[in-house]
Amino acid sequence: MPHDLHYDELRSQIKYLIDYVRQNNAIEPSVFEKYNVKRGLRNKNGTGVLVGMTRISDVNGYTIDDGKKIPIKGQLRYRGIPIDDLVNGFISEERYGYEEVAYLLLFGLLPTEKSLLHFNQLLSQRRNFPATFKEDVILKTPSRNVMNKLQSIILALYTYDDNPDDVSLDKLLAQAIDLIAKVPLMLAYAYQAKRHYFDNKSLILHQPLIEGGTAENILHLIRPDSHFTRQEAEILDLLLCVQADHGGGNNSAFATHVVSSSGTDTYSAICAAIGSLKGPRHGGANQRVHHMMEDIKGHVKDWKNEKELRAYIEKIIAGEAYDRSGLVYGMGHAVYTMTDPRAELLKEKARALAEKTNHVAEYELITDLARLTQDILRERKGNDYHICANVDLYTGVIYDMLGIDEDLFTPLFAAARMVGWCAHRMEQVMDSKIMRPAYVYVPNNNLTYLPIADRTGMSQA
Numbered sequence: 095m096p097h098d099l100h101y102d103e104l105r106s107q108i109k110y111l112i113d114y115v116r117q118n119n120a121i122e123p124s125v126f127e128k129y130n131v132k133r134g135l136r137n138k139n140g141t142g143v144l145v146g147m148t149r150i151s152d153v154n155g156y157t158i159d160d161g162k163k164i165p166i167k168g169q170l171r172y173r174g175i176p177i178d179d180l181v182n183g184f185i186s187e188e189r190y191g192y193e194e195v196a197y198l199l200l201f202g203l204l205p206t207e208k209s210l211l212h213f214n215q216l217l218s219q220r221r222n223f224p225a226t227f228k229e230d231v232i233l234k235t236p237s238r239n240v241m242n243k244l245q246s247i248i249l250a251l252y253t254y255d256d257n258p259d260d261v262s263l264d265k266l267l268a269q270a271i272d273l274i275a276k277v278p279l280m281l282a283y284a285y286q287a288k289r290h291y292f293d294n295k296s297l298i299l300h301q302p303l304i305e306g307g308t309a310e311n312i313l314h315l316i317r318p319d320s321h322f323t324r325q326e327a328e329i330l331d332l333l334l335c336v337q338a339d340h341g342g343g344n345n346s347a348f349a350t351h352v353v354s355s356s357g358t359d360t361y362s363a364i365c366a367a368i369g370s371l372k373g374p375r376h377g378g379a380n381q382r383v384h385h386m387m388e389d390i391k392g393h394v395k396d397w398k399n400e401k402e403l404r405a406y407i408e409k410i411i412a413g414e415a416y417d418r419s420g421l422v423y424g425m426g427h428a429v430y431t432m433t434d435p436r437a438e439l440l441k442e443k444a445r446a447l448a449e450k451t452n453h454v455a456e457y458e459l460i461t462d463l464a465r466l467t468q469d470i471l472r473e474r475k476g477n478d479y480h481i482c483a484n485v486d487l488y489t490g491v492i493y494d495m496l497g498i499d500e501d502l503f504t505p506l507f508a509a510a511r512m513v514g515w516c517a518h519r520m521e522q523v524m525d526s527k528i529m530r531p532a533y534v535y536v537p538n539n540n541l542t543y544l545p546i547a548d549r550t551g552m553s554q555a
Contacts, residue, residue, distance in 0.1 A: 121536060139158075140428075141156075141163060145531075147342075148518065149173070150518060152174075153343070154429070155427065165480040168434050168482070170336075173203070175198070177435055178439065181439050192309060192334040193214055193217065193307055195334075195513070196513040197213050199513050199517045220275035221311065223279065228299075232280075237284065240501050241505055241508065245368050247280045249362070251272075255269075258361060266519065270520070277509045277512050281509060282312065282316045312509065316502065326496055330496065332439065335510075336435075337510035338511065339514030343429075345371075350363055350366065350367045351521075354518075355528045357528070360516075371508055377504045380486045380504060383486045383490045385417075387491070390406060390407075390416075400466070403463070403466060407467055424483060425483060425484065427484045431481075433482050434485055436484075440488040440489070441483075444495070468481055489503070493506075
């Protein structure tokens with residue numbers, strides 16, 4: 095069991111230094127406007143600043159007409175193919191789709207039956223760890239947070255790689271396939287170790303399914319009895335498909351591009367992406383939705399009473415309830431305006447699973463929340479204001495219906511997105527140009543050098 099670092103003691107010792115940090119690091123928004131710096135890499139109309147090009151996937155939720163953003167139905171395309179076409183294709187043929195999506199994103203074309211079978215065999219062969227790796231790297235150093243443990247596991251693989259800094263395309267592809275295959279094992283074993291060492295639960299570890307796909311292996315590995323139904327595997331597979339990539343501009347994909355452009359190794363680049371995804375403004379948003387829904391359940395006595403539910407949503411928007419941020423988590427997106435195609439695809443499948451697992455009330459609460467939030471915000475901001483339910487609104491309720499612990503919400507997102515990150519990394523390495531944007535230096539005081547005996551702390555500023 096790892097020892098605590100006792101940061102509370104250190105924090106008390108450095109408390110007097112916090113004023114320096116606040117005074118000498120904060121930059122007012124008006125300063126960004128003065129120097130025409132796009133804060134958060136966003137234009138004034140909310141669109142993203144163009145910083146690169148990609149052939150992997152595209153996200154669209156608006157058009158621009160005379161500088162004005164015009165809302166449209168959300169579109170997500172993998173290598174030019176609408177996500178709806180891909181999903182409807184493998185569902186109609188009663189197949190799992192994640193491996194097909196992975197093949198498409200990595201190689202830029204749809205697999206034949208033969209090539210998909212070979213790709214699945216490659217993944218199956220790599221669903222293992224080196225001797226004693228599981229015990230030495232995962233079980234002996236458990237973490238309270240599975241996302242952070244994923245990073246340490248992946249960094250440890252560097253040591254087991256015979257040439258980890260090789261950035262030739264065949265090596266990058268081999269590393270990509272290896273990571274895509276191993277991530278279900280990583281998150282499952284890290285989760286079981288966390289439960290055992292920090293939550294006092296029994297330690298139950300399963301060997302991966304040789305013939306199973308990614309979704310099937312995840313359910314098999316994380317459940318004590320390893321049992322799952324076809325319907326459960328199908329909806330998790332769908333969730334993995336719609337989260338496999340989301341353009342080059344999302345925070346974790348952009349982090350992958352930036353770090354990869356330096357010429358560093360695959361393990362370092364992917365760990366940067368995982369660190370980005372962990373944040374509550376990115377992949378960690380699904381946990382915020384889950385917490386918010388639990389808060390609503392605790393404060394709204396009758397979920398079907400629209401007046402009561404609406405009143406509490408209004409309190410959340412007013413910053414008077416839940417975390418007082420004024421945000422309804424799971425609503426709104428940086429790109430999508432009218433609809434999030436991922437949420438639309440999940441919505442129908444989630445309803446069917448809700449009926450099967452006696453979660454209809456929770457499902458209807460989610461849909462009512464989305465509808466009422468849209469109504470309230472349109473009343474306040476006008477009928478031209480568009481906000482849609484995003485993918486995070488449905489992932490939480492789906493995970494609940496699957497009996498998946500909150501500790502795994504964001505790690506499962508990472509498992510889905512691993513293929514996208516690897517594809518973006520290969521794309522960036524082929525570009526071979528290091529990203530080096532410029533920052534405006536804005537001094538906030540008139541410091542001059544003084545001998546140490548003449549310095550008086552805050553009076554210098």
